[in-house]
Amino acid sequence: MSLLLAKDVVAGYGAAEQILKGASIHVEAGEIVTVIGPNGAGKSTLLKVIAGLVPAREGSILLDDEDVTRFGAVDRTRTGISFVPQERNVFGNLTIAENLEISAYRDGGEASRRIEELYERYPMLAGKRRDLARTLSGGQRQILAMAMGLMTAPKLLLLDEPTAGLSPRAADELFDAIVALNRGGLPILMVEQHAVEALAISARGYVLVSGKESAEGPGPQLAADPEIRRLFLGG
Amino acid sequence: MSILLQALLNGVMNGALIAVPAIGFTAIFAVLRYPNFAIAAYATIGAFAAWWVNVHFGAGILPALLVAFAIAGCIGVGAEETALKQLRGAGALTVAIGSIALNTVLENVVRLFFGNDLRGYDLPLVPDWRFMGLRVGPQQLQSLAFAVVIMAAVFAFLRYTRFGKAMRAVADNSDLARLKGIEPAHVAVMTIFLGAGLAGVGGVLIGLDASIDPLLGFRVLLTVFAAAVLGGLGSIPGAVVGALAIGIAEECALLVAPASYRSAVGFAAILLVLTVRPRGFFGERAN
Ligand SMILES: Nc1ncnc2c1ncn2[C@@H]1O[C@H](COP(=O)(O)OP(=O)(O)OP(=O)(O)O)[C@@H](O)[C@H]1O
Ligand SMILES: [Mg+2]
Numbered sequence A: 001m002s003l004l005l006a007k008d009v010v011a012g013y014g015a016a017e018q019i020l021k022g023a024s025i026h027v028e029a030g031e032i033v034t035v036i037g038p039n040g041a042g043k044s045t046l047l048k049v050i051a052g053l054v055p056a057r058e059g060s061i062l063l064d065d066e067d068v069t070r071f072g073a074v075d076r077t078r079t080g081i082s083f084v085p086q087e088r089n090v091f092g093n094l095t096i097a098e099n100l101e102i103s104a105y106r107d108g109g110e111a112s113r114r115i116e117e118l119y120e121r122y123p124m125l126a127g128k129r130r131d132l133a134r135t136l137s138g139g140q141r142q143i144l145a146m147a148m149g150l151m152t153a154p155k156l157l158l159l160d161e162p163t164a165g166l167s168p169r170a171a172d173e174l175f176d177a178i179v180a181l182n183r184g185g186l187p188i189l190m191v192e193q194h195a196v197e198a199l200a201i202s203a204r205g206y207v208l209v210s211g212k213e214s215a216e217g218p219g220p221q222l223a224a225d226p227e228i229r230r231l232f233l234g235g
Numbered sequence B: 001m002s003i004l005l006q007a008l009l010n011g012v013m014n015g016a017l018i019a020v021p022a023i024g025f026t027a028i029f030a031v032l033r034y035p036n037f038a039i040a041a042y043a044t045i046g047a048f049a050a051w052w053v054n055v056h057f058g059a060g061i062l063p064a065l066l067v068a069f070a071i072a073g074c075i076g077v078g079a080e081e082t083a084l085k086q087l088r089g090a091g092a093l094t095v096a097i098g099s100i101a102l103n104t105v106l107e108n109v110v111r112l113f114f115g116n117d118l119r120g121y122d123l124p125l126v127p128d129w130r131f132m133g134l135r136v137g138p139q140q141l142q143s144l145a146f147a148v149v150i151m152a153a154v155f156a157f158l159r160y161t162r163f164g165k166a167m168r169a170v171a172d173n174s175d176l177a178r179l180k181g182i183e184p185a186h187v188a189v190m191t192i193f194l195g196a197g198l199a200g201v202g203g204v205l206i207g208l209d210a211s212i213d214p215l216l217g218f219r220v221l222l223t224v225f226a227a228a229v230l231g232g233l234g235s236i237p238g239a240v241v242g243a244l245a246i247g248i249a250e251e252c253a254l255l256v257a258p259a260s261y262r263s264a265v266g267f268a269a270i271l272l273v274l275t276v277r278p279r280g281f282f283g284e285r286a287n
Helices: A043-051 A073-079 A096-102 A105-121 A123-127 A138-150 A168-183 A195-200 A219-224 A226-232 B002-032 B039-057 B061-090 B092-114 B138-160 B162-172 B174-179 B184-209 B216-231 B236-256 B264-276
Strands: A004-012 A018-027 A032-036 A058-063 A081-084 A156-160 A188-191 A204-209 A212-218 B129-131 B134-136
Touching: A004 A043, A018 A032, A018 A043, A018 A058, A018 A212, A032 A043, A032 A168, A032 A195, A032 A219, A043 A081, A043 A156, A043 A188, A073 A081, A073 B174, A081 A138, A096 A105, A096 A138, A096 B162, A105 A123, A105 A138, A105 B162, A123 A138, A138 A156, A138 A168, A168 A188, A168 A195, A195 A219, A204 A219, A212 A219, A219 A226, B002 B039, B002 B134, B002 B138, B002 B162, B002 B184, B002 B216, B002 B236, B039 B061, B039 B092, B039 B184, B039 B216, B061 B092, B061 B138, B061 B184, B092 B216, B134 B138, B138 B162, B138 B184, B138 B236, B162 B174, B162 B184, B174 B184, B184 B216, B216 B236, B216 B264, B236 B264
Parallel strands: A032 A188, A032 A204, A081 A156, A156 A188
Antiparallel strands: A004 A018, A004 A058, A204 A212, B129 B134
16 A cells, blocks of 8 residues: 555646646655656646646546545645645745744644744744745745645655755755655655755656656666666766 | 825825725735725725614714624625626636626615715714814814724734734735645635725725715725725735825825816826836735
């Protein structure tokens, strides 16, 4: 039994052509799984389908063997899926504290305890709790977005290009934060452009090309595959 | 000098009254992303609802304001759910035009029930106070106080309540709000209630200042819209600052131009903002 099983997913936007053409991936308990692939391959779309923002036209999404395919985004959060989008992933006009608080909208009773835990884990957020989120730097914003994703105590965290636009140092710090979270037992499914670094910390990886997975394997092994290196890793 | 001070004083008083419906208008824009011109009718409905409980049941101003808020809010939600909601898929412009049609319908329903006569609230007449060459009516001061309290209550609601924060979150980014378990459709209904209710309360305050008739809301619509645009559509502090600015500008215009030019101030403000700074004082971006 997989924690997450997305099977033969077909999806797209509006009446336009299909973006995902029968993609299948799974995530097991405790894993970090990374999806890489060329621009426009449908990586973000795949995460959006799993999060319930884009409906699957065909195929199914199972979380812990529960079929959540027909659930909308609000209901998916209740089943334990938490999605941190690539862009606009914090509420810029709300303070750091408000961003965290609002992220546990459905179980507000737990909010203050979790916020304290997150402040301990990420002291930077504690120091800026009264600042508006739009004043944060790129790296700080990603930390906040990830912390917001943790406010619901999810079973599975979805991260879309968490290091996009970050300096190499900030990206390294973020990967460290992701590993630390995973060591605590949280399974993570992420999409990344920094393929080498991401695959290095991943139990498994997928290569998504034109809406379908074209390769799958243990992270380090994928990162070492000469064909994949040539296509996606610039060498 | 005292003429100018008097104009400033009157401008602040009028501006504060306009600010209340302007907050309602801009809040609806922030969450639902369209300008709802039916707030003119909601203001009129609020004014008549308050008049009705005032004249028939002897209700004082405070209970009358609460009734106006509740009735205008409920009618706002009812009209939104039955009429405007169906248009949302067709885009903001379509909903905006629909709201103008809705406004005409609601205005005529009011006319059907109450006729075209001017009416006044049943309140004791109090002579104006004078000090240092300035003239101010106790009724105006009371309305100003109500407006300030209402604005403070709205700010507190948005800042400190769970629902107020959810409203700001949806206004900021409704997709992300959905990911956080907030249903934007629910927030939209509450926002319409609040926005239409505030318009209703604003209608009462404006009616207290003069008299009420079915065109009460329509007469201030341009000023309310100008205030919201000037402050930056969707910004609540902006609506307050915009309303004060327009209120003062209108009074100052009276010093140099005939009263019939008063409404030109609103037009001029809208034109100026759209050409010089489309996002207004506090708006995030032009769209
Ligand atoms: N909201 C949308 N409406 C219509 N088409 C969209 C939308 N979002 C994405 N697309 C299209 O779907 C295709 C796949 O987009 P997607 O964002 O899933 O790719 P991606 O693999 O994440 O690419 P990137 O590496 O650039 O992030 C693209 O051709 C894109 O133009
Ligand atoms: Mg993407």
